[in-house]
Amino acid sequence: MEEEAKTLKIEQTREGYKLTCKLTGWLDPNTSPELVSSLDLEGVSLLYFDMKNVEYVFSSGLRAFLMLQKALEPQGGIVKLINVSDNIRNIFEYAGFESMLDPKA
């Protein structure tokens, strides 16, 4: 029941043009729209997501990242994901979203 109560937690850290979001939980059709709507992208050109505590990114999560990327593009911003697990990395690769990932260390 606790998962249902809160399946995604977002911690935002703003440093000038750079916005870092630490995500906890998973990105599913219920939580992904919240991710898009809760971020203030004004003046942001670098959007970092810390994926360390993310369990799953479903296709709705992929779509959310895509939408954010598209929103940042006019102002020359980019989306970057850090601390991505191998499993999630596989998903991004399957979907052709490798460009959002950090090159693997």
Next chain:
Amino acid sequence: MMTSFNSWLNNHSLKFKLNISILTCVLLGFLCLVFLISKQAEPIIKSQIDDNAQKTVETYGHEFAHLVSDTENIIINAKNTLNQTSESNLGALQTVLNSALKTVESSDLKFTNAWVYAFPPEDVSQGTLYISNHDEQNRLIDFHVEQVDNFYDFFPWFKKVPKEEKVYWSEPYFDKVLAKTVVTCLIPFKFAKQNDFNGLVALTVDLSDIERSINNFSFYETGKLLLLSRSGLYVTYPDPDVALKMTIFELADKLNLPPLKTIGRDLARGRKGQISIPNLPVFKGTAVFYYAPIPNIGWSFCLVYEQNYLLRPLHKFKIMMLVSLAICILLLLFVINWISRNATNQLITLGNIAENYGQGNFAESFTDKPLSTDIKQLAKALSDMRINLLDYINKERNVASEKQKALSELDIARHIQNSALATKYPQNKAFQVATKMIPAQQVGGDFYDFFFIDSNKFAVVVADVSGKGIPASLYMMKALTLIKNISRSKRSLDFVFHHVNEQLCEGNDTCMFVTAFMAVIDLTTGLTKFVNAGHNPPLICDKAKCQFLTPQRNIVLGINPKAVFIEETMQLNPHNQLFLYTDGVTEAENKTKEFYGEKRLLKIFEKATENPEENLKIVLNDIKKFTQNTPQSDDITMLDFVFYGAHFNSLTLAADNKKIADLIKFLKKDMNKHKIKEDTQFNVIMAAEEIFSNIAQYGYTTQKNASVTIHVNKIAEYYTLTFIDNGKKYNPLKNKNPDITQKITERSIGGLGVFLTKKLADTLTYTYQNRQNVLTIGIKLTEK
């Protein structure tokens, strides 16, 4: 014609037929009689009346002629005497008249007077008339002499001096002094020594007697006799306005009856004849006139009579006959109805009693019924039948009670047999089993069995013993027990069947045999071992289709003790099912002796569900629909085994994205139980979420009853998930893949989920059956 009449007659009751036939005969007889009487009697009667008319006229004519000749004779005698006498001799004249009158007196004649008239030879009109005066006894009293100045005043028809000596008759006339109808007869003579006629002697005859006689005469009540003078004047006529006043010609004109003139002309010529005049007012119907002249005088008689007068009583007689016929027919009707009602009532009584016999009620007997002799014979036959039937029923009752006893023994046998068959279906997540057996007789030769060999191995058997009834059922018990017992040894199935066969062959003098199919399923792996002993090949089905297994046939059990049986192996996957049956299913016959057959069985199994009990009902209904209540000739036995696998698990969720957490929790728990690696678990959950959220988002148009059932299973090296939903038909495998080579910012946001699922799953199948989307994915369990 004749046959249609016969069939018409047969459609009516005896009463009706009797009425028709008897009454027709009577009616025909009577009508013939009436017809014959008319034909025979009428002419006779007619000629009779004509004869009588002729005779009557002749008789009257004769009498009248007699009167005429008598009168003329007297006159002629008187004339002869006067011829010798001189006119002046008054005494002689008196004597002549006297003797003439004396002669008249002695005859039947009646006269009113007699006279002599003397006239000069050249003139008749003036002369002397000597008239006799006589008393009532016709005796001459004196002589009356009278000078006549004009003789014509008396006799207008006698104007000329007579030239020859002949008798003259006057027309009849009415003497007013005497009030009588009279006629005068006269003859000229010559006094002695004279050359020319100078005298007349006359006699006036009284006709009143004749007139009366004629008027009083009636011919057959209505017929009348008429006397006519020479000129056609009616001397007598019923109407006094006509008598002596009218001639027949005048009357013909008055009454407008031309035939009367014909009669008048005939009579003037002295002819006789007969004329019929129809519709004469005085007579009813046709009147006949018979007429004949009277000799010498030129007068005639005419008889008028009714032609049909004598026929009238004949007509009356005919009417009376018809009336009596009607009465007779009524009487006959009554009598026939009474007789036939009596007869048919007895028959109906007999019929009712016979009907009672037919319904098994033999209480009523015939002996106390009053019956007519001819029906007694039938009653006796029925009575004999009753006695025979009662005897027969008693015998049958004894036989039936014997049978009942045997049947109750059969009941016990059936009970024992039924109790030997497994009935309690095991409750197990890995499979469901159901059986159905419908014996053709009270005890059957078919049997089925299912039992656990150990906690992970489940055995199913279906077998068919040759023959039927008690012997087959005893043999069946033996086979059933052997198979179960030897299976407990946990040895291979070839071993089991070999030993069962060996023992069934022992002492099998009656050469009975058993066909059997047995399978043992490993519930963890689905690995299935089976052996066939000459039995029908079972059906094996997965979600997509069914087919007949093609096992080794092998020999039947119980024939050859050295027979070898080969055990075979196959893989049962989750949601596969195995359907075992006996030939009672495929050889079920309809009315045209057609078999139900394997094709129909295969076809009906397309409708199979995952509920084996339901499946058996579907098959059985299909067989019943085919056979249409044709009596079953062989036992029908079926066993359906639906396999889910030992690791089968299931969850049903509302089709709502809010349930994703529940889905993930269920999957994690199930996979942890099977100790599945984290990476694989991640892939399973990823794929499951994509499929579930896809159904939740697009599958249903309304949220009411929108749900998804997920079956999970681990079988061999795969973890499988099956998603079942009742939403609109949708095959995700046909989805177009998104172009992942495009630059990321140009990508559309749809189609990713299905694409990811395809990437993650190792196997993917989709079917649409029973209005359900069924999508199964399998993910390989890797060793890492």
